[in-house]
Amino acid sequence: MKSLKSFLLLCVCAAFFSCTRKNQPEAAFSVTASTFPCYDAARAVLGSAATDGTVGLKLLVKPGTEVHSFDPSPADIIAVQKSSLFIYAGGKNDEWVEKVLESGGSESPAKKLRLMEFVETADEISFGEEDAEDEEEHSHGKEANSADKSLSAENPHEQDEHIWTSPANELKIIDAVYEALCETARNAGKPELCAAFEMNANKYKEEISSVTEKTAAVIAAAQEQYIVMADRFPFLYFANYYGLSFDAAFSGCSTAVEASTSTISRLIDTVKAKNLPAVFYIELGNHKIADSIAEACNVSAIELQSCQNVSKKDFDAGETWVSLMERNAAALKKGLR
Incomplete structure (x- = not known):
């Protein structure tokens, strides 16, 4: 009898979901x-x-x-x-x-x-020892895309794909x-x-413009418009749009997870020389490099959202490009000097 009731219940459920x-x-x-x-x-x-x-x-x-x-x-x-x-x-x-x-x-x-x-793209940037094999071809005395003088173009044919980080591109x-x-x-x-x-x-473009104005005001109020990314750097378009100078451990699409001693030393020296209150890292990473540099410099390690992906928690909560950029505005307010 119990088996028959279970069978009938399954049939009813199947019929219900089929109709649905x-x-x-x-x-x-x-x-x-x-x-x-x-x-x-x-x-x-x-x-x-x-x-x-x-x-x-x-x-x-x-x-x-x-x-x-x-x-x-x-x-x-x-x-x-x-x-x-x-x-x-x-x-x-x-x-x-x-x-x-x-x-x-x-x-x-x-x-x-x-x-x-649909947008104007830029060459991806490499940092420090990433282009060590090409040191004879690249000069560390050149400025590239408003970056620090230690940066150079990684490959003139390799375009940085993180176009959405620029509000102008997002529009x-x-x-x-x-x-x-x-x-x-x-x-x-x-x-x-x-x-x-x-x-x-x-409506979404209005929201984009609103958070862009807020972010621009935060950056304009900073004494030192410079960020150190102790991580990959998918923020080239973001930095260029807002006029931020920068240094980082790796390029935006780098697969590296461990930074060399010289790279870490360079970033530590930069943080100290510019008296920066924080170093940054991107979402979904282990931020070990950022933590190491932050500890060495006695500063904060703060997350910046590249929006390339989100956590399952953020996705389920309905986070958007706009809400993630709101977080970035708050992060920059804490992390810029």
Whole structure:
């Protein structure tokens, strides 16, 4: 009798969930985003359409994972190929994308949006001993992209992919995503969605402008507009936009996790010479280098958000580019002299 009751209960549950799925509206189209900045822009423009089933939105690189070592699963590849719109940055960490798109043949997304095509890009910067093998070719006496004199261009053909860290670029990204989503909606026979997309895009751009003004005011009030990143440096566009000078342990896409003694010494000397109150590190790292330098200099170690990815906790809480930049404004207020 107990087994029969359990069986009947399972049948009722199965029937309920089957009906629920049938009653759910079918998405007008699907959007796949490679990384969080792409996802965040699409989510902002889509608004409620991303949560009520009107449009399917998928993030490939899961929250809390390392973007630089991402390897797409077969399910990820299928998601890209079946998408109505696929959004990706298009830099070094998206090399796998081109391979997937080339191998897909007729099985490829209806529309591809490569965000680096919509902004002016800059050469990635290397620091300290990263370019030791190229010391004869690079002069440490040159200034590069408003950086400290110890910096040099890592590779004239290697473009820094962290374009979204500049507010000016982020505004262009929102515009590009809006246009792509509206075109995709029209192609899906849902042109009426464009009005809401435009309203959402404009609202998000206002929020971007607001946090940008706040951040600019914090930096302008600082006596020393200089940061030391005891970590990778995915902030080239951010620093250039706000006029910050900088030094760091590694380039933005470096896979290094251990800094040399000379690199740590250089950063310690910089912190002390400029009397900086803090060193910075990026999200999702172990910040051991920052802690070591902070201890040696008796200063704070503070997190800066590159927005390249977020923790699962932040993702579940609905954190956005804007809210993460709000954190950065607060971090800079503490960490700039």
